[in-house]
Amino acid sequence: MARNAHAYALSANDLLTGEQVFWSHQGRWCLSFEDALFSTEPQNLTPLGNAEEAANRVVGAALIPVDENRRPVELRDQRRLQGVSVAVRTTASEAASRPSAATLAQAA
Amino acid sequence: MYAYDQYDQAFVEQRAAEFREQIERRLSGALSEDEFKPLRLQNGLYLQLHAYMLRVAIPYGALNARQLRVLGDLADRYDKGYGHFTTRQNIQYNWTKLSDVADMIDALASVQMHAIQTSGNCIRNVTTDAYAGVAGDEWLDPRPSAELLRQWSSLHPEFAFLPRKFKIAVLGAAQDRAAMKFHDIGLWAKLDADGQPQYDIWVGGGQGRTPRVARLFQEAVPLADLLPTLDAMLRVYNLAGRRDNKYKARIKILIDEMGIEPYRLAVVEELARVDRDAFATAVGEYQRIAAQFETAQRPALQGQKVPEGSPEFRAWLQQNGLTHKVNGYAAVSVSLKTKGAIPGDASGAQMRAVADLAERYSAGEIRVSHRQNLVLPWVKLNDLETLYHALLEQDLAEANVGLVSDIIACPGLDYCALATARSIPVAQALSLRLRERERRQGPIEASLNISGCINACGHHHAANIGILGLNRSESETYQISLGGRADEGAKVGDILGPGFSQDQVPDVVETLLDTWQSLREDGEDFSQTYDRVGKQPFKEAVYV
Numbered sequence: 001m002a003r004n005a006h007a008y009a010l011s012a013n014d015l016l017t018g019e020q021v022f023w024s025h026q027g028r029w030c031l032s033f034e035d036a037l038f039s040t041e042p043q044n045l046t047p048l049g050n051a052e053e054a055a056n057r058v059v060g061a062a063l064i065p066v067d068e069n070r071r072p073v074e075l076r077d078q079r080r081l082q083g084v085s086v087a088v089r090t091t092a093s094e095a096a097s098r099p100s101a102a103t104l105a106q107a108a
Numbered sequence: 109m110y111a112y113d114q115y116d117q118a119f120v121e122q123r124a125a126e127f128r129e130q131i132e133r134r135l136s137g138a139l140s141e142d143e144f145k146p147l148r149l150q151n152g153l154y155l156q157l158h159a160y161m162l163r164v165a166i167p168y169g170a171l172n173a174r175q176l177r178v179l180g181d182l183a184d185r186y187d188k189g190y191g192h193f194t195t196r197q198n199i200q201y202n203w204t205k206l207s208d209v210a211d212m213i214d215a216l217a218s219v220q221m222h223a224i225q226t227s228g229n230c231i232r233n234v235t236t237d238a239y240a241g242v243a244g245d246e247w248l249d250p251r252p253s254a255e256l257l258r259q260w261s262s263l264h265p266e267f268a269f270l271p272r273k274f275k276i277a278v279l280g281a282a283q284d285r286a287a288m289k290f291h292d293i294g295l296w297a298k299l300d301a302d303g304q305p306q307y308d309i310w311v312g313g314g315q316g317r318t319p320r321v322a323r324l325f326q327e328a329v330p331l332a333d334l335l336p337t338l339d340a341m342l343r344v345y346n347l348a349g350r351r352d353n354k355y356k357a358r359i360k361i362l363i364d365e366m367g368i369e370p371y372r373l374a375v376v377e378e379l380a381r382v383d384r385d386a387f388a389t390a391v392g393e394y395q396r397i398a399a400q401f402e403t404a405q406r407p408a409l410q411g412q413k414v415p416e417g418s419p420e421f422r423a424w425l426q427q428n429g430l431t432h433k434v435n436g437y438a439a440v441s442v443s444l445k446t447k448g449a450i451p452g453d454a455s456g457a458q459m460r461a462v463a464d465l466a467e468r469y470s471a472g473e474i475r476v477s478h479r480q481n482l483v484l485p486w487v488k489l490n491d492l493e494t495l496y497h498a499l500l501e502q503d504l505a506e507a508n509v510g511l512v513s514d515i516i517a518c519p520g521l522d523y524c525a526l527a528t529a530r531s532i533p534v535a536q537a538l539s540l541r542l543r544e545r546e547r548r549q550g551p552i553e554a555s556l557n558i559s560g561c562i563n564a565c566g567h568h569h570a571a572n573i574g575i576l577g578l579n580r581s582e583s584e585t586y587q588i589s590l591g592g593r594a595d596e597g598a599k600v601g602d603i604l605g606p607g608f609s610q611d612q613v614p615d616v617v618e619t620l621l622d623t624w625q626s627l628r629e630d631g632e633d634f635s636q637t638y639d640r641v642g643k644q645p646f647k648e649a650v651y652v
Contacts, residue, residue: 016135017205018159056137059155075528075582076521080157084522085533086450 005065012058152223169197180459238477271349409436452480520560529577
């Protein structure tokens with residue numbers, strides 16, 4: 001049990017994309033932490049994460065301890081949920097100049 | 109540059125095909141994550157906080173224009189439009205999808221590149237001076253030695269599962285621009301009386317939680333003995349290095365525990381058992397490799413002159429240029445540290461632009477420096493001003509290489525699963541503040557490095573001002589160290605005292621610079637002042 005943990009959410013990385021996902025009320029993985037299922041009984045979530053990993057849908061299933069306001073207790077989870085601290089540097093002009101798959105194949 | 113022969117090309121193509129099959133088996137469920145993880149790590153594929161990260165090797169930091177163009181295209185097609193050049197002269201893609209990785213690796217193989225041994229407990233990408241082959245103070249081009257080591261260490265069957273990762277740097281100049289003494293093994297290549305390569309071998313350097321400056325193992329090792337000696341050194345480490353605790357598994361700890369002399373004796377004993385016949389072709393292979401690099405060297409040019417240009421151009425050249433060993437040329441750094449930028453990041457468009465400029469103005473060659481900048485090594489003096497204006501259009505003409513705003517930073521807790529604090533926003537805030545200070549004061553020659561955890565990928569131990577991000581009671585705290593340096597006088601910095609919040613860091617750094625500038629005597633750099641006055645005046649200034 002993490003210190004100051006009021007409840008837990010189940011998190012993982014999507015197998016295909018690596019994106020962070022959360023186990024939802026709907027009984028499937030979702031991308032939004034707001035839709036995550038919170039449980040005061042982590043012993044119920046851990047086997048679920050193990051089963052989802054065994055089913056090759058996700059990687060790195062782990063519990064996120066949260067406080068009574070459903071705010072992650074641990075710094076790592078807080079930062080991970082915030083996402084990267086800077087805007088991804090893809091400007092409109094750069095996006096317009098992106099190569100097509102055919103161009104890339106030709107270059108290669 | 110070195111061009112792959114049919115063996116090199118077949119090797120990377122076979123490995124790409126093998127990894128494609130492994131990924132397919134993972135996606136089909138035939139391989140579990142536990143089974144797949146060591147396979148993906150051997151191919152440079154990590155799982156980070158938000159996505160898979162592919163780390164691509166840039167052997168000894170050397171690229172041709174075609175390769176850089178493909179790296180830029182990969183950034184746009186498979187990442188979010190950028191790549192991150194690292195302190196080990198590699199490039200990382202932070203947003204890759206597992207299903208795209210095999211196509212990325214095929215594209216890399218088509219331009220003689222790969223991601224092999226950029227992770228795992230093996231010999232990693234061999235690094236060197238970004239100005240190799242062109243620096244005015246160079247005795248011997250270190251790239252043929254580095255390429256020989258690449259061939260020796262690639263899938264070396266004995267050294268695929270070492271106690272921990274193993275990093276080698278090669279240097280061939282008077283000045284250390286490769287942080288050589290912070291590597292597990294550092295080779296300082298020189299010429300013997302007959303003009304043949306020989307090597308001073310340094311061992312047991314490294315950063316991380318137990319920073320060490322490498323110790324001299326042996327001087328003047330002839331080329332013919334280099335690979336047998338390295339084989340014996342690695343064998344002793346492989347057998348005697350600790351495997352019970354990964355934090356004590358690097359060779360620096362073995363040498364701490366054994367002592368350098370007992371280690372040396374163990375290597376001498378092991379060397380007697382090394383099969384020398386296995387290395388019979390090494391000298392010939394070195395000569396074959398060296399001939400390729402010699403062919404690529406340019407003859408001296410007459411009638412070349414640096415254009416008068418604008419004051420901004422002259423300031424850029426003064427700061428980012430390096431004296432070339434061949435008359436008529438200059439080597440120039442392309443700073444990836446523009447005001448407020450993320451250190452080491454370049455967009456796909458910028459990479460393609462630099463590739464185009466390299467073809468036009470630098471014999472098609474580009475280098476990646478361990479300070480996370482790019483280098484154009486073969487620019488004719490007459491072309492310098494035109495190149496400057498072309499770089500300016502791409503936001504790549506920041507005149508700050510070697511200055512305090514030329515910040516090294518790791519990806520930190522924005523991306524890295526091992527990090528304990530963010531380093532990118534700290535670097536950006538400092539960049540804004542320090543570029544402004546440099547605008548007011550002129551060039552400030554000092555080094556400032558930031559790591560987001562004790563693993564020290566941001567080389568904080570080796571900086572005049574080092575910043576280490578830590579997690580203290582679920583808050584980010586930044587610990588300052590002073591007096592470190594990564595050059596031939598390598599030294600680990602001293603921890604100043606208790607850490608600071610992210611918001612406090614820019615003011616603290618400015619106070620440290622104020623203190624240095626008020627205390628320094630004529631011509632002193634930061635290290636010289638620090639070595640003379642010690643930590644106390646800085647401590648008193650900061651902890652008032």
